[in-house]
Amino acid sequence: MIAMARERRLAEIFVEVADSLVEDFDVIDLLQRLSARCVELLDVSAAGILLADVHGELQIIAASDEHTRLLELFALQHDQGPCVECYRSGAARTNIDLTRPEVTADWPRFAARARETGYVATHAVPLRLRNRVVGALNLFQTAPHRLGDDDVALAQALADVATIAILQQRTLERSYVENSQLETALTSRVLIEQVKGVLAERWNTSVDDAFAAFRSYARTRHLRLSDLAAQIVSGTFDTAAIPAPATVPPVDRRG
Incomplete structure (x- = not known):
């Protein structure tokens, strides 16, 4: 069975x-x-x-x-x-x-x-x-x-x-295309590592939870992880749009 x-x-x-x-x-x-x-x-x-x-x-x-x-x-x-x-x-x-x-x-x-x-x-x-x-x-x-x-x-x-x-x-x-694909994949991973750190620091959470929230946001909106990461790193995307992980306490905006 x-x-x-x-x-x-x-x-x-x-x-x-x-x-x-x-x-x-x-x-x-x-x-x-x-x-x-x-x-x-x-x-x-x-x-x-x-x-x-x-x-x-x-x-x-x-x-x-x-x-x-x-x-x-x-x-x-x-x-x-x-x-x-x-x-x-x-x-x-x-x-x-x-x-x-x-x-x-x-x-x-x-x-x-x-x-x-x-x-x-x-x-x-x-x-x-x-x-x-x-x-x-x-x-x-x-x-x-x-x-x-x-x-x-x-x-x-x-x-x-x-x-x-x-x-x-x-x-x-076509070896030149292959090399380009490999380098693109590796570059994408570097960008994602940077974004994990940015979000983990912003939310004061683990990189695991930060990555899960980032990935969930991208998949829900049919965005490629590498494209969204590049926008965040370049400063053209406001990370406040990504819902924080459930484990992150809400920000007290009083006062």
Whole structure:
């Protein structure tokens, strides 16, 4: 019964993704949803999608949540960690036991930070299409259970969908277009990071809650996250128009 429910949910998710791949779709929002779906389907604690920039260094593009310590953990992998090896080799690295120093000797800073954050296992799956690898999907677990072959295959399928979303298949043979798409996606993420900080400070709330409110406003009005973020950063959009998270106390305007 559980297996049937999971298969039904998987089918729904792939339909959801297919419906999203329309012209001028919001790639950041789609990757955000894919990260959350990885947590839902694979019984992992956190997921992130890392994309290689023009220098071949991995940068976080989307995560299942926006907690600072998790984002720092992804950021550490610009030069070390299983995702770096996965990206360079094009091969998945799965069921990595973070509690064993001999297993993580090649990534001392990454492994130590992961353990401090409460993770005991990690997995890295390549973002690839044909012979191209553009990044990696990173999964973390707080409980020590193995991902079986079926789960690893599902993780790869979700990573493949993410790759298609990033590259847009119709332009794969034109490398200059591909590089432009990758850089645009990374630039969009930088703008969104700035906006998260602005809104979190404005509302005196967490970046997670600030991002959720920002994303909800954009989706309700059919705005791309990157476009709205650019307007906020440039000062052409009044952030007072975005409803504050429910956890933020109302401003006392008396006097």
